[in-house]
Amino acid sequence: MVECPNCKGDMRFDRKVRMYVCLNCGMMLTRNELDILREEKKEKEEYIVNEYLEWWQKRKQ
Numbered sequence: 001m002v003e004c005p006n007c008k009g010d011m012r013f014d015r016k017v018r019m020y021v022c023l024n025c026g027m028m029l030t031r032n033e034l035d036i037l038r039e040e041k042k043e044k045e046e047y048i049v050n051e052y053l054e055w056w057q058k059r060k061q
């Protein structure tokens, strides 16, 4: 199942337009766009985790 990056709803692949369409908000994305958005999200999450770890390490000292 593909998760909508906008509203976290279900996305289905529409063969007619060859795009992923969100069943909840109607957002349409190509496979490529979806991959880019996912990659960006992952990077942001990693950044937040790193910031937290830094903060935690400083706190211990």
Ligand SMILES: [Zn+2]
Pocket: 004, 005, 006, 007, 008, 009, 022, 023, 024, 025, 026, 027
């Ligand atoms: Zn959506």
